[in-house]
Amino acid sequence: MDTTTLILATTFAPFAGFVIAILFLHRAPQLAQVVVTASAAVALGGAVQLWLNGPAEPLRYLWFTSGAIDLYFGFLLDGLNLMFGVAVALITLCVIVYSIGYMADDPSKTRYFALLAFFEWAMLSFVYAVDLLQSFIFWELVGLASFFLIGFWYQKPSAAEAARKAFLMTRIGDVGLLIGVLLVMMTAGHFDIPGLLDPDVGLVTRLAPATLTAITLLIFVGIVGKSAQFPLHTWLPDAMEGPTPVSALLHSATMVAAGVFLMARLYPLFLAAETTRSVILVVATITALLAATMAMVDRDIKKVLAYSSISQLGFMLMALAAGSLFAGVFHLITHALFKALLFLCSGLFIHHFATNDLEQIGRSGGRSMRLATIGLLIGGGALAGVPPLSGFFSKEEIFAALGHGGGAAFTIAAFAAAFLTAYYTFRMIFLVTVPDRIEPHTADDHHEGSVEPWTMALPVVVLSLGATLAGGWGDKIAATLGVEISHHSIGDMLPAIGVVAAGVVLAWLDFGRGDRAGFLTRIPALQSLFSNGWHIDEIYRAVFVRITGWVATLLHGMEVKGLDGGFDRFGVGILGAGSGSRRVQSGWVQFYGGCAVVVVGAIAFYVGMGG
Incomplete structure (x- = not known):
């Protein structure tokens, strides 16, 4: 199969699934599930084959002409796009299969699966876009799809409010992005991404430093909104009102990762804008620390994971701002796997125990759900940076990048955020697996005999393998990006291991035994500050x-x-x-x-x- 056929099948199969499901299968939800799942499988197969075929020449098709400006629609098929396309397609298929069990009793299944297909089409089209205006159009469609998915249970006032909040706060960032895109047209005369990044005739060589700084800062405003960075981060925890599979999809490798991917996609521009990278480094560091403090005190398992997503996205942007494309993208890939895994495991607990409360899940016998518990341990260990799981290796690359190009203060801040990550992650694990007491729990009749149905178990197994093994993919990812990396010695890794170990030990002392109150209860002012999200929403x-x-x-x-x-x-x-x-x-x-x-x-x- 030639490249054109493959890329069209990869991007338009989900769109076909959406159209068929939403227009013709309202009264046949089971068939809608099959159609959408098949379309996602086709997309994954096409994305994998494109990646195996390797980079290819961009495909461009004339869209329309306005005066002297030609606007194109097409596909960019370099290493970064091909690799991230596989990640998006894989996570989406896992979420769709998982949703067959999770949403089994929902009366609006057809609408739900159709919206998942619509989201995948928009996200893949954004990833493979060859034109910056095309990227912006699908960036907006990703936001629209996320609005519908977050507010899927629109009968709940909290879900409708969360969807509106997410839509409005991300639109604030999108205004900056749109202005930046228009400035690109004014200065370059086109939107072609390979042309904009060309080292000989691209924007870096044509623009004055001040103009390049202005453009990259405006694009970064859009990244701040989409990737939930300070100060536009408060929409993400509220977005947990959507179904748990939606949280796994939006907040691992897709919507919130779109901002990080956009920076990686336009990385030569950001690399040449030193002032912009300094701003990004400050904002990302604040975000990583701020979100970690909030995750330390929340009892809602999904909100803890949401805060951790905000913090880990900050880590990725710190790496990119420090000058390491490899470290940022490596953590983007590993995070996609272990964060999707954690959300799906949380969904297993919530689906069975009908509560998001960590302590209640533990007291109801959360550890008796073996697959969910194993997934929680693997995903949590990777999130915390426990060796030899994937998150350890990608975070180690971030620490190395900050040591080379970030400055001592930012390196210390990154280690502090890593310590807090280990603490709040193992707080979550200990509350679920080492409860202070066991309370009787009677499962609903619907869940009897199907605590972990195969449709929900299979994606957890696949993602557990990915979260375990992805740490060894560093060389392949570097080769795909066309960069050279050096391997770190055990001595270089000891500080990261020590920080993680300290966080785990403190979490054990606070929540693995004793009164399980946590050291912050002895500092009421901080406890209140963190619990209220630093009063930013207020x-x-x-x-x-x-x-x-x-x-x-x-x-x-x-x-x-x-x-x-x-x-x-x-x-x-x-x-x-x-x-x-x-x-x-x-x-x-x-x-x-x-x-x-x-x-x-x-x-x-x-x-x-x-x-």
């Missing part, structure tokens, strides 16, 4: 939401009492004048004759007086 409500409300009230008053009221009064005056003139028009001939005599007499008098 600040937004007090400042931006309140000011917006005041402005809206003022404008509403101006419209209702000013513009509308003025026109209403004018209309009433016209009606009054019309009513008065209607009384004059009585239809009496005698009255009209008398009026004529009076008028003629008045005129004669005026003329006679010499007027």
Whole structure:
């Protein structure tokens, strides 16, 4: 099969699944599941074959012409795109198969699976886009699909509110991205990504440093919104209101990773903009630390994982800002595997015990669910950076990158964030697997005999293998990116191992035994600060939401009492004048004759007086 056929099958199979399911299979949810699953399998098969075939020449098709500007639609097939396309297709297929069991009793299954297919089409089309405007269009479609999926249970006010919040906060970032994209057109005259990155005639050689800095900073604003970085990070924990498989899909390798991927895709531009990279390094470091502190105290298993996603995305951006494309992309791939695994394991617990509370899951017998517990241990170990799991190796590359190009302060901050990651991850593990007591739990009839059905178990097994083995893929990932790497000695790795070990030990002392209260309970001010998310949402409500409300009230008053009221009064005056003139028009001939005599007499008098 040639490259054109493969890429079209890979990107448009999910779109075909979406169209068929949403238009024709509303009353056949089982068939809709089959169609969407088959379309995702085709997409994964095509993505894998494209990756095995290796990089190919970009495919471009003229979209339309506007004056001297030609706009193209096509596919970019270099190492980064091909590798990330496989990751997106794999995670999506795992989530779709898992959803067959998780959403078995949902009355809106057809809509759910159709939206998953729509999301995959938008995400894959974004990944393979050859044109920056094309990338932006599918970037927006990814946001639209995530809005529908986060608010899938729109009957719940909290889910509808979370979807609106995610949509609005990411749109704030997208405004900056759009301005940056338009500046690219103004300065380069085209949107072609290979042309923009060309080392001889690309933007780096054509633009003044200040202009390049402005463009990259504006693009970074979009990345901040999509990848939930400070200060636009607060939408992500609320997005956990969606179904758990949606959380696994959006918050591992797809939506939130899109921002990191965009920076990696345009990396030569960011590498040449030193001021922008300094800003990114500061923002990403703040985000990694801030989110880790929130994860230390939350009891909702999905929100703990959401905060960890925010923090790990900060790690990726720190690596890219420090000058290591390999470290950022390596952690992007490993994180996709172990974070999707953790979300799917949390879904197994939630599906069976009908609660998100970590302590309640543990007390209800969470460790009795063997596959979910094994997946939790593997995924949690990888997230914490326990060797020899995948997260350890990708984080070690980040520490090395920061040591070479990030500065001592950022390296220390990264180690601090890694320590907190190990602490909150094993806090989660110990609360589930080492409960302080066991309480009787009676499973619903629906779950009897099917605590871990095969459709939910199979993706967990696949992702567990990936999270375990991906640490050994470093050489292959580096070769795909076309970069050379050096292997670290055991001595180089000891600081990272020590930091992780310290976090695990402290988590054991706090939650593996004793009163399980945690050391933060002895510092109530910090406990309250972290539990309330540093009061950032409250600040937004007090400042931006309140000011917006005041402005809206003022404008509403101006419209209702000013513009509308003025026109209403004018209309009433016209009606009054019309009513008065209607009384004059009585239809009496005698009255009209008398009026004529009076008028003629008045005129004669005026003329006679010499007027």
